Amino acid sequence: MAKKKFVVGCFNDEEVLFPAVKKVRTAGYKIHDVYTPFAVHGLDHALGLRETSLHTAGFIYGVTGTTTALSCISWIFTKDWPLNIGGKPHFALPAWIPITFELTVLFAAVGMVLTFCYISQLAPFVKKHHFHARATDDLFVMVIECTDTTNAEDLKAFLASAGAVETDIQIAEEGWWFGRYDKDEMRFENKQIVAA
Amino acid sequence: MASIRLQFEIPGKLKTWSLGLIGVGLVALVFGMITKGFSTDEHEQVHFWGTLMYNTIFWTLVTNASMFFICVTTLAMGGWQQSFRRIPEAISTLVPIFGSITFAVLLYVVLSDKHHIYHWLDTAAVAKDPMLNGKSGFLNARFFIIWTTLTIGFWSFLGWRMRQLSNEADVAPMDHETGLKFIFRNTVRAALFTVWFALTVGSTVPWLWMMSIDAHWYSTMYSWYTFASTFVAGLSLIALWMVFLKNKGYMELTNQEHLQDIGKFMFAFSIFWTYLWFSQYMLIWYANIPEETVYFKHRVQGPYKGIFFLNLIINFLCPLLILMKRSAKRNYTLVTFMAVLIIFGHWIDFYQMVMGSLMKESVELGWLDFGILSLFVGMMIFFVARALASKPLIPKYHPFLKESVIHTV
Numbered sequence: 041m042a043k044k045k046f047v048v049g050c051f052n053d054e055e056v057l058f059p060a061v062k063k064v065r066t067a068g069y070k071i072h073d074v075y076t077p078f079a080v081h082g083l084d085h086a087l088g089l090r091e092t093s094l095h096t097a098g099f100i101y102g103v104t105g106t107t108t109a110l111s112c113i114s115w116i117f118t119k120d121w122p123l124n125i126g127g128k129p130h131f132a133l134p135a136w137i138p139i140t141f142e143l144t145v146l147f148a149a150v151g152m153v154l155t156f157c158y159i160s161q162l163a164p165f166v167k168k169h170h171f172h173a174r175a176t177d178d179l180f181v182m183v184i185e186c187t188d189t190t191n192a193e194d195l196k197a198f199l200a201s202a203g204a205v206e207t208d209i210q211i212a213e214e215g216w217w218f219g220r221y222d223k224d225e226m227r228f229e230n231k232q233i234v235a236a
Numbered sequence: 237m238a239s240i241r242l243q244f245e246i247p248g249k250l251k252t253w254s255l256g257l258i259g260v261g262l263v264a265l266v267f268g269m270i271t272k273g274f275s276t277d278e279h280e281q282v283h284f285w286g287t288l289m290y291n292t293i294f295w296t297l298v299t300n301a302s303m304f305f306i307c308v309t310t311l312a313m314g315g316w317q318q319s320f321r322r323i324p325e326a327i328s329t330l331v332p333i334f335g336s337i338t339f340a341v342l343l344y345v346v347l348s349d350k351h352h353i354y355h356w357l358d359t360a361a362v363a364k365d366p367m368l369n370g371k372s373g374f375l376n377a378r379f380f381i382i383w384t385t386l387t388i389g390f391w392s393f394l395g396w397r398m399r400q401l402s403n404e405a406d407v408a409p410m411d412h413e414t415g416l417k418f419i420f421r422n423t424v425r426a427a428l429f430t431v432w433f434a435l436t437v438g439s440t441v442p443w444l445w446m447m448s449i450d451a452h453w454y455s456t457m458y459s460w461y462t463f464a465s466t467f468v469a470g471l472s473l474i475a476l477w478m479v480f481l482k483n484k485g486y487m488e489l490t491n492q493e494h495l496q497d498i499g500k501f502m503f504a505f506s507i508f509w510t511y512l513w514f515s516q517y518m519l520i521w522y523a524n525i526p527e528e529t530v531y532f533k534h535r536v537q538g539p540y541k542g543i544f545f546l547n548l549i550i551n552f553l554c555p556l557l558i559l560m561k562r563s564a565k566r567n568y569t570l571v572t573f574m575a576v577l578i579i580f581g582h583w584i585d586f587y588q589m590v591m592g593s594l595m596k597e598s599v600e601l602g603w604l605d606f607g608i609l610s611l612f613v614g615m616m617i618f619f620v621a622r623a624l625a626s627k628p629l630i631p632k633y634h635p636f637l638k639e640s641v642i643h644t645v
Binding site: 081082091095099126127134135137138 | 517518
């Protein structure tokens with residue numbers, strides 16, 4: 041976990057945000073992320089994000105569920121503890137299908153939720169830095185990562201010229217951490233860490 | 237809209253192909269009629285009329301599923317289907333044509349008293365049979381004919397009303413008020429069709445036309461199963477025409493986004509079909525009551541075993557594994573392949589549903605079946621192409637058209 045320097049630009053309209061994203065990307069800056077109050081259609085395309093692999097993971101979890109169910113039930117009912125149920129054969133596949141289906145869905149659903157939480161860095165008692173509190177309300181917050189050669193002040197001016205209503209520079213933890221927010225970072229006091 | 241081609245011109249090749257298929261079909265029909273249909277051998281007779289029955293019923297229900305597709309998407313206030321809605325509309329113009337053929341075949345079977353097909357037509361046997369006696373209020377020739385007439389009549393009429401309304405979207409731009417009224421009238425007509433559809437395909441008609449072949453046996457799942465089967469085949473047919481028109485350079489406003497949604501429907505309803513297939517099978521397997529298992533005995537353990545499980549592979553495993561990926565549903569070639577496979581699979585499904593009950597001893601899938609299939613495919617291509625050419629391909633003043641143009645998944 042390392043602290044990094046970010047330049048933050050806040051936009052109050054989608055229609056300003058999209059051209060701004062394009063400008064920032066063509067200028068060669070690396071966009072860390074864009075935080076929006078709601079899901080914005082097409083923003084992932086504009087940001088050049090690749091297609092998610094979450095559904096591939098879901099498929100693998102599902103197949104794991106199917107395999108678990110079928111191998112468990114067949115072992116239990118044919119080897120471990122064979123029972124005579126209504127004179128049916130011990131290997132009674134139709135009777136197992138509902139449970140197999142349920143376990144497939146359960147594994148896929150739970151697995152996908154947990155994977156999603158992990159890749160979005162969400163978990164109970166875990167904190168992430170908020171670049172701007174109003175990102176959850178009415179502001180589209182674009183965060184750009186600074187490299188050694190980035191001139192932050194220039195970038196701020198550039199963002200403002202692209203239509204940002206508010207810009208600032210923050211040094212912040214980029215990943216998640218376990219524990220509490222720093223005093224300076226209490227969200228509702230709306231304080232920002234400003235560093236040169 | 238200047239660059240958009242609204243008028244479909246039927247390619248010469250398509251016409252030749254459809255007429256060729258119809259020709260092959262007619263030869264098979266006439267030859268079958270002479271050697272089997274009017275032979276004195278009951279087995280041959282049952283073979284011929286059974287083949288006609290499952291083909292006519294299958295194609296009527298598949299084309300009718302197109303109108304159902306329009307109506308449910310209308311009721312759901314869907315906008316995305318507007319750019320290609322003329323395809324299902326064109327397919328649904330076949331309902332009166334295929335419906336009358338079905339009606340003629342069924343009428344002949346009932347009036348000529350073919351009790352080897354419908355056992356309940358045999359009044360002497362029904363009188364001695366408490367089970368059939370109890371069902372005789374539903375299973376009798378008069379009710380059968382009246383209900384069949386009403387069913388096909390209302391499908392055609394309500395579908396026609398829906399298509400008539402759609403013509404208004406070609407005339408002139410609508411202002412807000414007219415647009416609202418137009419949508420409301422669409423909703424009312426779609427609701428009427430859907431209610432009638434539920435009362436027929438969703439419940440009574442598959443019982444009457446197909447399930448009553450096994451006069452003693454019953455399954456409440458049967459109609460839903462038939463509906464799922466024909467709906468997924470109908471969606472595949474829409475996808476096929478969509479890809480065909482795109483290939484010929486029409487349908488400029490329809491793209492991969494729409495194809496993916498149709499693909500999703502094909503995927504979802506294949507799974508829905510499997511759910512019903514399995515539910516019907518498992519309940520009967522579990523209870524193991526002879527009067528219920530009679531339906532599955534020769535299908536699972538007899539000569540129909542191969543077709544019965546092939547059916548499951550084509551209609552469940554293939555769509556599940558192939559259509560699951562997003563990229564597959566956006567690939568024109570793959571969707572075409574799957575659509576053909578699904579239509580064939582559900583045709584085979586209808587084959588085993590009808591012929592599996594009529595000819596329990598052996599599977600005689602052969603020239604007659606494929607000949608009649610070619611007759612119907614030929615007619616379908618011929619009439620759908622004609623219907624597509626009779627109207628603009630895009631309802632350009634439909635209030636929801638823009639929603640369809642900007643549709644993204």
